[in-house]
Amino acid sequence: MDRNLLSKTAAAMLAKGKGLLAADESSGTCEKRFTSVGVESTEANRRAYRDLLFTTKGIEEFVSGVILFDETLRQSTIVGNEPFPEFLAGKGIIPGIKVDKGIHDLALSPGEKVTEGLDGLRGRLGEYFKLGARFAKWRAVITIGPGIPSHACLYANAHALARYSALCQEASIVPIVEPEVLLDGDHTIERCYEASEATLSAVFAALRAYNVSLEHTVLKASMVVSGKDCPKQAGVDRVAEETVRCLKRTVPAALPGIVFLSGGQSDEAATAHLNEMARAPGLPWPLTFSYSRALQNCALKAWRGAPGSVAAAQRAFHHRARMNGLAAQGKYRPDLEKQAA
Ligand code: 13P
Numbered sequence: 001m002d003r004n005l006l007s008k009t010a011a012a013m014l015a016k017g018k019g020l021l022a023a024d025e026s027s028g029t030c031e032k033r034f035t036s037v038g039v040e041s042t043e044a045n046r047r048a049y050r051d052l053l054f055t056t057k058g059i060e061e062f063v064s065g066v067i068l069f070d071e072t073l074r075q076s077t078i079v080g081n082e083p084f085p086e087f088l089a090g091k092g093i094i095p096g097i098k099v100d101k102g103i104h105d106l107a108l109s110p111g112e113k114v115t116e117g118l119d120g121l122r123g124r125l126g127e128y129f130k131l132g133a134r135f136a137k138w139r140a141v142i143t144i145g146p147g148i149p150s151h152a153c154l155y156a157n158a159h160a161l162a163r164y165s166a167l168c169q170e171a172s173i174v175p176i177v178e179p180e181v182l183l184d185g186d187h188t189i190e191r192c193y194e195a196s197e198a199t200l201s202a203v204f205a206a207l208r209a210y211n212v213s214l215e216h217t218v219l220k221a222s223m224v225v226s227g228k229d230c231p232k233q234a235g236v237d238r239v240a241e242e243t244v245r246c247l248k249r250t251v252p253a254a255l256p257g258i259v260f261l262s263g264g265q266s267d268e269a270a271t272a273h274l275n276e277m278a279r280a281p282g283l284p285w286p287l288t289f290s291y292s293r294a295l296q297n298c299a300l301k302a303w304r305g306a307p308g309s310v311a312a313a314q315r316a317f318h319h320r321a322r323m324n325g326l327a328a329q330g331k332y333r334p335d336l337e338k339q340a341a
Helices: 003-013 027-035 043-054 084-090 121-130 151-170 189-209 236-250 267-278 293-303 307-327 334-339
Strands: 019-023 063-068 094-098 103-105 113-115 135-142 174-181 218-221 258-260 287-291
Touching: 003 063, 003 094, 003 135, 003 174, 019 043, 019 293, 019 307, 027 043, 027 293, 043 084, 043 293, 043 307, 063 084, 063 135, 084 094, 103 135, 113 135, 113 151, 121 151, 135 151, 135 218, 151 174, 151 189, 174 189, 189 218, 189 236, 236 267, 258 267, 267 287, 267 293, 267 307, 267 334, 287 293, 287 307, 293 307, 307 334
Parallel strands: 019 063, 019 287, 063 094, 094 135, 135 174, 174 218, 218 258, 258 287
Antiparallel strands: 103 113
């Protein structure tokens, strides 16, 4: 465990005005995204699309790191055939890797999930480090519904996150701990707050129990929002207020920073929420983005697999990354959207 390297990586991930690009969609998720724009999810198409994102000029101004999927970590740029991790590192962008093996039904807990992937993880982390990965991600999923989340679900997922984090740190890889409280459902923002507070409390208790170094751990949090189908949707101010309140009550100040997932929010809502939270006074940690959909939706729609549309897709991606880079500093304004290409 190289503490200096872990500190350096964590500080660079949370650099001011920058955030993470989550480009670690599994082949299954990638297929869903590609199908929505009429593109076949082949290895070549996935490489071409990731190449488009990573080679966007100037993106390193707003993107400190990219979370990759196993396949992408082993692929290379189209021009120059340079391995993606080396290409990104050359631009000053830290390569990261999703290491969990996805969600599965949690036994005896109907409607709930647990994340798998601990078996053999020590060996995989050693290889990922050699391939250039300096941080990792593990996503746990917490569902809100009648009578859930259950204690069993919070407990099982918190322990898996803690065991994963300890293995990462042993391998000098910064763990991103991602307990995502889903926005699916018609629950109120109050229920989301309760579930989020219970989730984060369980996660940090487990991290302590497994001697995980908080100084070398990044939290990837979901925001406290109204359920997608809740008739009463909380506004930007309320989401920011409840999310910050929840984080302050559960996340130790020792953490180097917190990044957010977008979770199915619209592009502009995800940016506006981050902006409002970044403006909150007296936060003990920097806050920034680690979005997949809210950074990529626009690029994917502009691209649609057509080689002639790469430049337009890159412009759309650059704009979205710039808006979120501003939001991480509380400097975003909706009228800046009009400057989009
Ligand atoms: P979204 O921003 O699309 O929620 O994805 C972030 C992520 O990495 C989920 O694990």
